[in-house]
Amino acid sequence: MVSTLSHIKEIERVAMGATSPRDAPVVQSWLRCLNDYRLDPAAAQEAYIVPETKLREHREQAEELIRIGRSGLExxxxxxxxxNYVLLLSDARGVTVDFMGDPTFDNQLRKAGLYLGSEWSENRAGTCAVGACIVSGEPVIIHQDDHFDTSHIGLTCTAAPIFDTLGDLTAVLDISQLRSPTxxxxxxxxxxxVASTARRIELANLMTRTRNDWVLRLARSPEFLDVDPDAAIALDGSGRITGMTHGGFGALARVMNMRGISTRQFIGQxxxxxxxxxxxxxxQFMRGRPNGDRLLxxxxxxxxxxxxxxxxxxVRRMPTADGSKIQSAFESLSFGDPAMERLQARAAKLAGRDIPILIHGETGSGKEYLARAIHDSCGGSGKFVAVNCAAIPEQLMESELFGYAPGAFTGANQKGKRGLIEEADGGTLFLDEIGDMPLSLQSRLLRVLSENEVQPIGALRVRPVRLRLLSASHRDLAELVALGQFRQDLYYRLNAVVLALPPLRERQDLNAVIDHLLHRVGRENAQFYRLDVGARQALLDHDWPGNLRELSNVLRVAAVLSEGGVIGLDCLPDMLHQVGALPDRVEHDTDLRKALDECGNNVSALARKLGVNRSTVHRRLKRLN
Incomplete structure (x- = not known):
């Protein structure tokens, strides 16, 4: 073993740029200790054991991984x-949350930091296997005087990372010795x-969390395909990757020349x-065929x-009615708009499949209407339960969604309450504005989707639920994920298929939509209504920022204000009287084409010249094809 002084001098030479025979991960870690953490190799520090209360918090957060990995660890x-190795399982912050060792050497192990609750983050302990593994995400050996701190240079430590199904480092597995060969x-x-065990724990975790997905095990050799594969991928009902064993798949991808893409980037593809x-x-890749024939x-x-x-x-398929029922459910979604026709056809195909659907669209564009049409087309007997996540106060949302047991909290109903998730059992749960759901509830919802069970507040037992999940948002969930405001794993669970509703101002069937909604108002009021030319043109030229909801409200009020069922401009809100209407000189199609030609086919220039919004010109041009 090298002396303390020579070890310090070697680190100083590396700091000055001298070459070193050490492995690259060791040299890189030494430089981080010096430059990033400002650690002093001459200032030896004893191993740090976190307080009992802090350790309890770390263990609670890692409880599920400890349970899943217990068999592999033992x-x-x-x-x-x-x-004479000891085994340490550390969380992503370097705190040892599980430990196995010979109790005969408890005192020595605790002093060396090879003990439950020890913290081996690189910024605290210097170069060590756990810390270097957390930073690099790669298996590593830190042997004796590879360690930065002189108090650890008698140890040998070998560690491998454990990633969750989405590619985030969640733990590090380490085996260490107090003394070893030089x-x-x-x-x-x-x-x-260690690397093999970490790979098996990742596989067990994937199998536990994706019980409702297909899992594809991959191996370079057929002999170990079903017992110890190199990697595994989880796939949802539309064939998209929802999770994987990242350590094993990363190695396999490199062998297969899948370069230039990180394992995290495979998720959702x-x-x-x-x-x-x-x-x-x-x-055809399931058991029953010889392993050697199952070549991918x-x-x-x-x-x-x-x-x-x-x-x-x-793969649960929702019961479906005949084609006429499907057509009936979707028939009032579109009146000739090409984008809506495509969306309608796609929704009809997906309606009978157990695939989570995310509906994206502006406020008022008809997201709940589309969700209900998907539910109705399935022909099942279950309920359609709609929840607006933005409308329920955060402090009430948990009890509304999950329900609660009798006497679960002060003021709770003594009979308990059945949550909305249970209400949707056997039917459809529609979560509108899911981007507004608190992070704390997102993890609970994810468990419902992955385990098909719900646990009311205060209840000791879970209750099974089977439901179709539809969700909707006017916000960009991918952007919320990047901002840390929405769970990435839940995003990919919900995002199997996206149906994007076009805003009303972009639809080419606006005239027919107006007639449809006006006819509906007439049925409600048992009276026939019609629009005069000026009122109809004002409706066609409006931008409709509130979409279908705004249009419906405008028509309802206009019907009340009409005389003899005739709706004129005076029945419409003031904002619709002038804004967006084309000047008289370009009311005819030929005049509009000529004016556009004079502006060099530049729609923005024409809109500025006429003093109207670009969307007004675009709508008129769409009607002219």
Missing amino acids: QLFGQVVEQ AKTSQQLALHL PIDRFFDIELDDLP KAKSGLAVFASAIAPAAG
């Missing part, structure tokens, strides 16, 4: 205990064991972008062996 410890190569087997396979092909070809031309596991509950 198996690994059984393989290395005879060589040669660093003595730890190569330890590195292999269709599987057929990377492999020659579609969702309907997965059953990548777009790069290389191939791996694949084994498919069907969802735990199967």
Whole structure:
């Protein structure tokens, strides 16, 4: 073992730019310790054990991972205990949340920091296996005087990262010895064991969290395909990647020449972008065929062996009625607008599939109307339960969604309350403005979707639920994810298919929409209404920032103010009288074409010349095709 003084001098030489025979991860970590954390190699510090209350918090947050990984941890410890290794499972902040070691050496292990509650973050402990692994995301050996702090140079530590299904580092698995042979190569087997166990824990975590998705196991050799695959991918009902074992898949992707893309970027992508396979092909990769025949070809031309596991509950298809019922449910969505016709056809195809659908559109554009049409087209007996996440106060939302047990809190109904999620059991839950759901409830909703169960507040047992989930938002959920205001894992769970409703101002069937809504007002009032020429033109020229909701309200008020059922300009709000109308000199189609030609076919220039909004000109041009 090197002396403390020579170790300090070596670090100082590295700091001055001298070359070093050390592994690159060690040198990079030393430089971070010096330049980023301002640590002093001459100032040895004892290992830090977090207080008991703090440790409890860390363990509670890692409770599920500890449970999922327990079998793999015990198996690994059984393989290395005879060589006097201890096993540490640290969370993403470097705090040891699970520990296995020989109790005979408790005092020595605690002093060395190889103990429950020890913190091995790089900024506190200097170069160490856990800390370097957290920063690099790669398996690493930090052997003896690789350590930055001289108080740790007798240890040898080998660690591998554990990623969650979306690619975030969630834990580090480490095995360490108080004393070991001098040669660093003595730890190569330890590195292999730790990396393999981390890969198996990732697989167990993926299988636990994606029970309602297809799972595709991948291996370079057919012999271990079903028992110890190299990697695994989870796929939703539309064939998009919802999760993976990131450590194993990253290594496999490099072998298969899938370069230039991180594993996180695979999430949300269709599987057929990377492999020659579609969702309907997965059953042929299930057990029953020889492993050697289950060969999956990548777009790069290389191939791996694949084994498919069907969802735990199967791919549930909602009961559907005949084609006439589907047509009836969607018939009033469109009156000839091409974009709405395409959306209507797509929604009808998706209606019978158990695929989460995210509806995007401006406020008032008809998101709930589309959601109800999807529900009605399925022909099932379950309820359609709509929840506006923006309208329920945050402090009440949890009890409204999940319900509560009798006497769960002060003021609670003594009989308890059934939540809206349970109300939708067997039917459809529509979460409108889901972007406004608090982060704390997003994690609970994710559990409902992944486990098909709900736990009311104060209840000791969960209750099974089966429902179709439709959600909607006028906000960009991807942007909210980037801002940390929406969970990424929930976003990908909801975002299997996006149906984008066009705003009313962009629709080419506005005239027919006006007639449809006016006819509906007439049925409600048992009276026939009609629009005079000026009123109709004002309605056609308005921008409709409130979309269908605004148009419907305007027509209802206009009907009340009309005389003899005739709606004129005086029945409409003042804002519709002049704004957006084209000047008299270009009321005719030929005049508009001529004016546009004079402006060099520049719509913005024409709008400025006429003193109207660009959208007004665009709408008129769309009607002229």
